[in-house]
Amino acid sequence: MIEAVGLTKRYGDKTAVYNLSFQVRPGAVTGFLGPNGSGKSTTMRMILGLDNPTSGQVTIGGHPYRRLPNAPRQVGALLDAKAVHGGRSARNHLLSLAQLSGIPARRVDEVLGVVGLQDVAKKRSKGFSLGMGQRLGIAAALLGDPQVLLFDEPVNGLDPEGILWVRNLMKALAAEGRTVFVSSHLMSEMALTADHLIVIGRGQLLADMSVRDFISANSADFARVRTPDTEPQLREKLGAALTEAGGHVLPEQDGALRVTGLPLPRISDLAHEAGVRLWELSPHQASLEEAYMRMTQGAVDYRSTTDQKAGLQQPLPPGAEPPMPVPGQGQPGWYAPPSPQQGGQPFVMPAGGPGAPAGPYGGAPAGAYGAPGAPAGHGAAVANPYAQPAPQAVQAPAPATPAPAAPAAPPAPAAPAADTTQPEDAR
Amino acid sequence: MSTHQPPMPQAPAAAPHWQAAPGGSYPGYTSPIPVVRTHLGHAVASEWTKIRSVRSTIWTLSVFVFLVVGIGLLVGGLVSAHASDASMSGSNPLSFGFFGVLVGNMCIITLGVLTTASEYGTGMIRTTMTACPSRGRVLAAKAIVFFAVAFVVTLVSVSFVAMVQSSMLSGSGAASPSGGDWFKATVGVSLYIALLGLLALLVGSMIRHSAGGITIMIGLVLAPLVLALFMATESLRSVRDFLFEYSFPSQLSVFYDNTLSGSGPTGWDPLWIMMGLTAAAGAGAYVLLRNRDV
Numbered sequence: 001m002i003e004a005v006g007l008t009k010r011y012g013d014k015t016a017v018y019n020l021s022f023q024v025r026p027g028a029v030t031g032f033l034g035p036n037g038s039g040k041s042t043t044m045r046m047i048l049g050l051d052n053p054t055s056g057q058v059t060i061g062g063h064p065y066r067r068l069p070n071a072p073r074q075v076g077a078l079l080d081a082k083a084v085h086g087g088r089s090a091r092n093h094l095l096s097l098a099q100l101s102g103i104p105a106r107r108v109d110e111v112l113g114v115v116g117l118q119d120v121a122k123k124r125s126k127g128f129s130l131g132m133g134q135r136l137g138i139a140a141a142l143l144g145d146p147q148v149l150l151f152d153e154p155v156n157g158l159d160p161e162g163i164l165w166v167r168n169l170m171k172a173l174a175a176e177g178r179t180v181f182v183s184s185h186l187m188s189e190m191a192l193t194a195d196h197l198i199v200i201g202r203g204q205l206l207a208d209m210s211v212r213d214f215i216s217a218n219s220a221d222f223a224r225v226r227t228p229d230t231e232p233q234l235r236e237k238l239g240a241a242l243t244e245a246g247g248h249v250l251p252e253q254d255g256a257l258r259v260t261g262l263p264l265p266r267i268s269d270l271a272h273e274a275g276v277r278l279w280e281l282s283p284h285q286a287s288l289e290e291a292y293m294r295m296t297q298g299a300v301d302y303r304s305t306t307d308q309k310a311g312l313q314q315p316l317p318p319g320a321e322p323p324m325p326v327p328g329q330g331q332p333g334w335y336a337p338p339s340p341q342q343g344g345q346p347f348v349m350p351a352g353g354p355g356a357p358a359g360p361y362g363g364a365p366a367g368a369y370g371a372p373g374a375p376a377g378h379g380a381a382v383a384n385p386y387a388q389p390a391p392q393a394v395q396a397p398a399p400a401t402p403a404p405a406a407p408a409a410p411p412a413p414a415a416p417a418a419d420t421t422q423p424e425d426a427r
Numbered sequence: 428m429s430t431h432q433p434p435m436p437q438a439p440a441a442a443p444h445w446q447a448a449p450g451g452s453y454p455g456y457t458s459p460i461p462v463v464r465t466h467l468g469h470a471v472a473s474e475w476t477k478i479r480s481v482r483s484t485i486w487t488l489s490v491f492v493f494l495v496v497g498i499g500l501l502v503g504g505l506v507s508a509h510a511s512d513a514s515m516s517g518s519n520p521l522s523f524g525f526f527g528v529l530v531g532n533m534c535i536i537t538l539g540v541l542t543t544a545s546e547y548g549t550g551m552i553r554t555t556m557t558a559c560p561s562r563g564r565v566l567a568a569k570a571i572v573f574f575a576v577a578f579v580v581t582l583v584s585v586s587f588v589a590m591v592q593s594s595m596l597s598g599s600g601a602a603s604p605s606g607g608d609w610f611k612a613t614v615g616v617s618l619y620i621a622l623l624g625l626l627a628l629l630v631g632s633m634i635r636h637s638a639g640g641i642t643i644m645i646g647l648v649l650a651p652l653v654l655a656l657f658m659a660t661e662s663l664r665s666v667r668d669f670l671f672e673y674s675f676p677s678q679l680s681v682f683y684d685n686t687l688s689g690s691g692p693t694g695w696d697p698l699w700i701m702m703g704l705t706a707a708a709g710a711g712a713y714v715l716l717r718n719r720d721v
Contacts, residue, residue: 026455026456027455045553045720045721048553048556048557049556049560050553050556050557050720050721051720051721052718052720065560066560066561067560068560069464070462070463070464070465071557071558071559071560072465072557072558072559073458073460073462075557077557079553079554079557080550080553082549082550083549083550083551083553083554084549084550084551084554085477085481085545085546085549085551086549087481087482087483088477088480088481089480092476092477092480095476096473096474096476096477096480097473097554097555097558099469099472099473099476100465100469100470100472100473100555100558100559100565101465101469101558101559102462102463102464102465102469103460103463104460107460140554144458144460145458145459145460146458147455147456147457147458176455176456177455177456178455178456179455
């Protein structure tokens with residue numbers, strides 16, 4: 001049980017974390033998401049008493065970390081895989097930590113076996129790969145067999161087998177009733193691992209909800225409509241008809257239209273009435289990655305820009321037009337529009353959640369955690385037609401081109417009756 | 428993970444549980460490994476593991492022993508080969524150990540700074556402070572372990588050199604040193620050098636940067652003497668004399684009864700001065716460590 005109340009950290013005039021309040025409960029994996037520089041690591045360091053908050057406080061089991069009795073037996077942490085003396089062997093590194101915490105030395109060999117480093121236990125950690133370093137850091141976190149575990153970017157540098165191992169490890173640890181708090185900037189990874197999400201941007205809380213709620217609140221369905229390439233005027237005509245009928249139409253880079261706010265049969269009818277032939281009419285679901293991007297796009301500190309290569313290019317011949325930018329390509333700021341039922345807000349939270357400005361100290365959690373059906377582990381996926389995140393994680397996250405064909409989405413018309421988050425129901 | 432207990436009922440059951448007893452113990456998981464109340468002894472064991480398991484310790488101490496013993500034997504050999512009975516009469520044979528220690532103390536300073544500052548360089552300090560949130564205990568353990576190592580190594584090498592030199596020079600007319608002389612030239616010097624190293628360790632903890640800490644310490648040891656050499660004018664005379672008398676090398680030489688200036692601290696004074704300095708640095712390092720972000 002980790003509880004932060006009004007946590008704020010300033011470095012000079014830069015505010016790294018501002019008024020952050022959240023709770024991390026035992027028995028579940030809680031994902032801690034945010035773009036680079038959003039304050040995740042600073043928050044982790046404050047939880048561990050390494051950095052002193054400028055204001056507010058964070059407690060573990062009711063005590064600030066530095067006053068926690070037997071702290072290393074209650075809390076284990078992986079902060080930075082490279083935070084070891086490179087000249088020391090893996091075993092000696094862990095042995096020194098075990099001695100410091102009053103843990104018997106044989107536990108060192110146990111955790112070395114758990115993370116699979118027993119063969120290189122005597123090697124100096126200087127020569128370790130990033131993945132081996134992560135395993136060593138995880139071993140250090142597990143050393144005290146603690147109730148509370150914090151992992152900062154645990155899958156960085158791990159191979160697919162290692163990622164799968166970490167994912168299962170987190171779930172197993174949480175299933176034993178421990179509190180597991182994992183930071184990451186990869187939504188796709190968290191969608192597979194976490195039961196609950198805390199999203200921050202620029203040091204402020206953006207969302208605090210279960211993964212289920214996050215998915216249903218943020219995954220906007222859309223239809224892709226393609227008209228014959230040979231007749232561009234049909235595309236314009238259909239676009240106008242759909243807009244008139246209340247749909248939201250966005251052109252895609254390959255000439256297709258992305259339509260939200262209208263069910264597929266209605267699009268088909270409208271096309272028929274307008275006399276437009278269709279080459280494609282397909283249901284799609286925006287990925288969780290995309291929902292996360294949309295949520296944090298206003299809070300990204302380090303954003304890439306399109307490489308203009310201006311100094312290297314030949315001047316364009318007279319009369320030639322520079323290529324027009326296409327939405328979604330080479331424009332890092334472009335994401336699919338928010339799902340319509342949210343009334344223009346980039347995201348929604350359950351009413352009364354901790355993000356509400358009214359009462360960060362006011363014990364709001366009842367609302368946030370009383371979410372329908374509360375965290376029911378990963379069996380939850382059965383009930384939710386959208387909770388099929390597995391295929392999404394396989395794709396490499398591609399922030400700048402958020403229009404990949406959503407894999408294996410369930411046919412849109414199948415779901416709407418039950419799910420109020422369907423765009424068409426909101427209109 | 429063979430030691431884990433079977434999975435417990437999950438979150439839905441656990442949530443009302445902890446809400447009923449806020450701030451209490453965790454309902455979910457209890458480790459089968461017995462919980463021990465940790466104390467300074469655990470931290471000392473941990474620091475001993477740390478200091479013996481890196482090569483920089485072995486290297487700096489090897490170089491220290493090599494310098495102290497090598498230079499000591501060289502000087503002893505040269506003096507016994509060239510000294511006449513007349514020139515040696517009445518001089519203290521132990522005093523020739525000074526040169527090796529003067530050069531060798533750089534190694535102890537380096538090791539002292541590295542003991543604390545290298546943890547900041549690698550980020551290991553965060554892991555350490557997570558495993559032991561009581562920061563003063565970590566600093567105290569480092570100081571104890573380092574002081575013990577530095578003292579023992581210095582004592583062994585200095586005593587060896589003193590014995591060899593006194594036997595080399597015993598027939599050359601030099602005075603035979605008293606028990607007090609022996610004690611000062613071995614235990615006294617070792618305490619002084621170990622305290623100098625401890626000061627370096629504390630400076631390393633305050634500076635948190637290996638190269639910076641070593642530079643400051645070497646400057647502190649050498650600069651006063653070098654400055655004093657160039658203060659030729661009469662108006663700076665008192666400053667120059669002070670620097671001569673209280674610079675680290677001349678205080679070290681007090682233990683060997685051959686001061687540079689002939690005035691200034693005598694007997695065991697340098698040790699008390701060094702203790703005061705180290706205590707002040709220790710207080711500063713502790714306050715900074717307690718209040719700063721790691």
